[in-house]
Amino acid sequence: MTVFVLGGAQTDFARNFAKEGRGILEMFAEVVPAALADAGVSAADVGVAHVGNLAAELFTGQAQLGGLLVAAVPELDGVPSTRHEAACASGSTAVLAACADLESGRYDLALVVGVELMRNTDGQRAAEHLGSAAWAGHEAVDAKFPWPALFADVATAYDARYGLDPAHLGLFAEHAFACAARNPLAQARDWKFPDGAFGPDDELNPVIEGSLRKQDCGRITDGAAAVLLASPAFAERLGGDFPRVAGFGHRTAHIGLTEKLSTGGEYLFPQLRGAVVDAYRRADVAGPDALDVVELHDCFTITGLVALEHLGIAPPGDGGRFIADGGLDTAGINPSGGLLGLGHPVGATGVRMLHDAARQVTGTAGETQVEGARTALTLNVGGSFTTVVTTIVTR
Numbered sequence: 001m002t003v004f005v006l007g008g009a010q011t012d013f014a015r016n017f018a019k020e021g022r023g024i025l026e027m028f029a030e031v032v033p034a035a036l037a038d039a040g041v042s043a044a045d046v047g048v049a050h051v052g053n054l055a056a057e058l059f060t061g062q063a064q065l066g067g068l069l070v071a072a073v074p075e076l077d078g079v080p081s082t083r084h085e086a087a088c089a090s091g092s093t094a095v096l097a098a099c100a101d102l103e104s105g106r107y108d109l110a111l112v113v114g115v116e117l118m119r120n121t122d123g124q125r126a127a128e129h130l131g132s133a134a135w136a137g138h139e140a141v142d143a144k145f146p147w148p149a150l151f152a153d154v155a156t157a158y159d160a161r162y163g164l165d166p167a168h169l170g171l172f173a174e175h176a177f178a179c180a181a182r183n184p185l186a187q188a189r190d191w192k193f194p195d196g197a198f199g200p201d202d203e204l205n206p207v208i209e210g211s212l213r214k215q216d217c218g219r220i221t222d223g224a225a226a227v228l229l230a231s232p233a234f235a236e237r238l239g240g241d242f243p244r245v246a247g248f249g250h251r252t253a254h255i256g257l258t259e260k261l262s263t264g265g266e267y268l269f270p271q272l273r274g275a276v277v278d279a280y281r282r283a284d285v286a287g288p289d290a291l292d293v294v295e296l297h298d299c300f301t302i303t304g305l306v307a308l309e310h311l312g313i314a315p316p317g318d319g320g321r322f323i324a325d326g327g328l329d330t331a332g333i334n335p336s337g338g339l340l341g342l343g344h345p346v347g348a349t350g351v352r353m354l355h356d357a358a359r360q361v362t363g364t365a366g367e368t369q370v371e372g373a374r375t376a377l378t379l380n381v382g383g384s385f386t387t388v389v390t391t392i393v394t395r
Contacts, residue, residue, distance in 0.1 A: 003099045004235040004242040005393065006109075007039030008227035008355035013187040013343030017222045018120035024056060024065070027115050027224040028072035035111070035226035040238065043075035046228075047107030050098045051083045052091035052114035053347035058129040059117055069113065076111075086252075087133035088299060089382030090114065091225070091350030092389035096250055098229050108234040114348035115224040126220045130346070133383050135255045145209055148217050150257050150384050151300040152210025157261050158268065158302065159211075161317070166211065168320030169301035170198035173215040173340060175328045176298060180341025182367040187221050187343030215340075216301040223345035225352035241395070243358040247283025249275030249390040257384040272310040275388040276379070283392035285375065288313045291392075293332040293360045293376035295353040299339050307379055308333070335360070335368040353378035354391060361395040 009031050017023060036043060051065045062068065066081030084094040091114030098110035118126050124144070131146030143149035158164050177193065180186035197204045198215050205213045235242050253260050253271040260269060267273040280287055288294075288311050296311070298304030305319040313331055314322035328334070336342045336356045339349060357376035359365040365373075380389045 002232050003102050003245040004230045005358040006228040006230050006242055009034035009038055010185055010225040010352050010355060011223045012185050013221050013223040015222060016119045017117055023060060024062060024115055024117050025068055025072050028069050031224040031226045032073045035228055039228035041228055043073060045109050046079055046111045047109050048101050049079050049081035049111040050094040052094035052351060053083060053116060054085055054087055054090050055129050086387040087382030088346050089350055089380045089387040089389050090347040092380040095350060095354055096248060099245060102229060102231045108231045110229045112351055113226040114351035116345035116347040117222050118220045119222045139256060143209060148209035148212050151302055152212045153257055155211050155302040165320050168323045169216055171323050172301040172304050174198050176334060176338045176340035179335055180337025183337050183342055186337045186341055188341045218299040218339045218344045221343035221345045223343060223348050225348045225355055227351055227355050243361045243393050243395040245391055246394045247279045247392045249278030251275040252387050255386050267310055267316060268306060269385040272385050272388050275390050276311050279390035279392050285392055291375055291377050292373035293370050295334060295356055296379040297381040299344055332370045335370050350380040353380055357393040361393055
């Protein structure tokens with residue numbers, strides 16, 4: 001696989017676009033020119049565009065986002081575009097489609113944009129909209145907050161198999177927010193937490209669903225991210241030393257969490273492990289020891305712990321011990337702050353991860369930079385580990 005990341009951009013994930021009187025159109029109009037400038041290309045160079053988004057119809061009533069992209073950036077008029085939806089992995093599936101376009105030889109430069117506007121309604125309504133990515137009418141039917149309820153079920157299943165210490169989840173959250181404090185675009189960069197905020201204090205850290213507490217759960221976020229991906233020929237013409245998408249993994253399982261958990265085997269989620277192994281193989285990477293940075297999906301703390309084990313960073317059942325021993329820092333896990341700290345505008349997350357991975361391996365990640373990073377992995381999950389997409393970026 002030879003696709004190059006020329007550059008990209010993201011919006012400030014702390015912003016509430018609805019309160020500013022702005023929406024998806026304005027997100028496109030802001031992030032795309034910034035990404036083009038960072039990549040050193042013009043809109044006229046773009047051969048194809050891909051947009052990642054989960055639920056614009058539910059949150060804003062707006063579909064046909066490819067046309068909205070042209071409305072925001074008129075110079076893209078005539079450029080073919082496709083919108084991709086795979087729950088929280090929507091952005092990464094847009095990235096893979098763009099990579100396929102470039103590898104096929106149809107186009108030499110692709111624009112990928114991920115976008116989600118979610119703070120224009122109250123938290124309960126937002127949770128209901130996001131619940132559309134679960135199995136409607138079959139799971140989390142009586143839950144007030146569908147996704148915290150489903151990932152609480154993941155925590156229960158993990159506990160039954162291995163034993164789960166909630167303190168390890170608290171440590172994962174503390175790491176996320178500490179990293180976010182160094183990221184000038186993070187939603188939680190200015191948040192302050194009193195002593196006890198990551199423990200079992202029902203006032204400071206109330207239970208949301210099941211065993212999951214407030215700090216275990218990602219927040220509703222507005223935001224967009226964009227990257228420019230190029231063929232080898234186009235990148236060579238520019239003459240730069242660009243990071244390369246060296247490999248990927250992409251698998252999809254049954255939409256129902258119960259059905260996924262019933263598969264058995266060495267790993268809790270075989271499809272998650274399969275996508276990881278596919279990426280290692282395609283990128284010719286021996287395994288997690290070859291990674292300098294990992295941007296993994298931590299919409300909930302339990303998601304992050306499970307991901308660590310399926311990446312092979314910790315053996316199954318030992319993710320909590322790895323966290324307690326300080327492994328998150330030494331392994332370069334989510335220096336951006338991850339979804340918990342940086343924020344999770346659903347359709348933008350996979351694109352943002354790729355952008356951050358490229359910045360890390362080029363040494364341009366600023367305050368979040370992992371020293372000497374040359375190889376980075378992204379792991380983006382849609383639904384209850386239903387859609388899994390991994391990429392490996394090298395330089």
